[in-house]
Amino acid sequence: MAVPNAGGKAPKRLHLPLTFLLFLFLVGVVFTGLNLYMWVAYPAKLNAIDSLYGEISRRDQTINRLDKENKEIQPSIERSREQAKRLEEIEKMEAEAKLLIDAVKNKGSRAVPTTSSRGLILRNRLSENISNEVVGDDGIDSRLATLDRNLNILDKELEERESAVNKVLKDLKNTVYVLDHTPSVWPVSGRITSNFGLRKDPFTGVSKRHNGLDLKAYTGQPVKATAAGKVIFSGWSSGYGYKVEIEHGNGYRSVYAHNSKLAVKYGQQVKKGQVVCYAGSTGRSTAPHLHFEIKKSGTPMNPSTVLSQF
Numbered sequence: 001m002a003v004p005n006a007g008g009k010a011p012k013r014l015h016l017p018l019t020f021l022l023f024l025f026l027v028g029v030v031f032t033g034l035n036l037y038m039w040v041a042y043p044a045k046l047n048a049i050d051s052l053y054g055e056i057s058r059r060d061q062t063i064n065r066l067d068k069e070n071k072e073i074q075p076s077i078e079r080s081r082e083q084a085k086r087l088e089e090i091e092k093m094e095a096e097a098k099l100l101i102d103a104v105k106n107k108g109s110r111a112v113p114t115t116s117s118r119g120l121i122l123r124n125r126l127s128e129n130i131s132n133e134v135v136g137d138d139g140i141d142s143r144l145a146t147l148d149r150n151l152n153i154l155d156k157e158l159e160e161r162e163s164a165v166n167k168v169l170k171d172l173k174n175t176v177y178v179l180d181h182t183p184s185v186w187p188v189s190g191r192i193t194s195n196f197g198l199r200k201d202p203f204t205g206v207s208k209r210h211n212g213l214d215l216k217a218y219t220g221q222p223v224k225a226t227a228a229g230k231v232i233f234s235g236w237s238s239g240y241g242y243k244v245e246i247e248h249g250n251g252y253r254s255v256y257a258h259n260s261k262l263a264v265k266y267g268q269q270v271k272k273g274q275v276v277c278y279a280g281s282t283g284r285s286t287a288p289h290l291h292f293e294i295k296k297s298g299t300p301m302n303p304s305t306v307l308s309q310f
């Protein structure tokens, strides 16, 4: 390159190294390349980023929707959990009550619980309901409606089961009450020394009706109530000596006579097998023993016959 010189001096040649020229050329190439990239590639990148943002936003919406659905379905899930617990409790009560009733009916022999088919029937009803629903619409509303229908079926089932178990328990309580208040326990374990019915009076020798049993007992031997009931007499009675009489509430009364000592008071509630007095020989008695009577609706019964039912 030549630069004109005003001073008329010979023009100086500008010498640039070849390497520098090469460098300039390369810079030019790179710059042009970058420009091209910015024009062509960058908008494509921007588009890609844009669509990624779109995707993220769609996913956020899905997450929010699922979260909302989850919240809507939560009360139903809670409801079904409570129902399951309730059902479990009812089933336990049923099994227990049935076992007790069977045990009572079989007079103590071991009862085998029967497996209920009701659970299976219920499961079938529920699965029918579910399978009828699995057509096309998979929306939350449809699924919630199915769930609610199932929960309603369960509610109805629980009500039926509850009333059934309540009936069983009521029957059981009645049975237990009746058994508890029916004479079944021997007051003492001694043998019978004088039977029920006509016999010669030990004092007069005259044939006379004996309204109870005489049971061998030693003085001070504990005497047990033959059944649960209320003490309607506890004290001295002419001929009977120290006497206890119990009203069992279902027509039965029992009498324990010639005792040495009383263990209960008038009006007291006693349990079956509870000690109510101690044997002796008070009143018209020749030796220590227990005079034991059972009356049904006022009529003297043979205690052997009554107690032999058990």
Ligand SMILES: [Zn+2]
Residues within 6 Å of the ligand: 194, 210, 212, 213, 214, 290, 291, 292
């Ligand atoms: Zn007697």
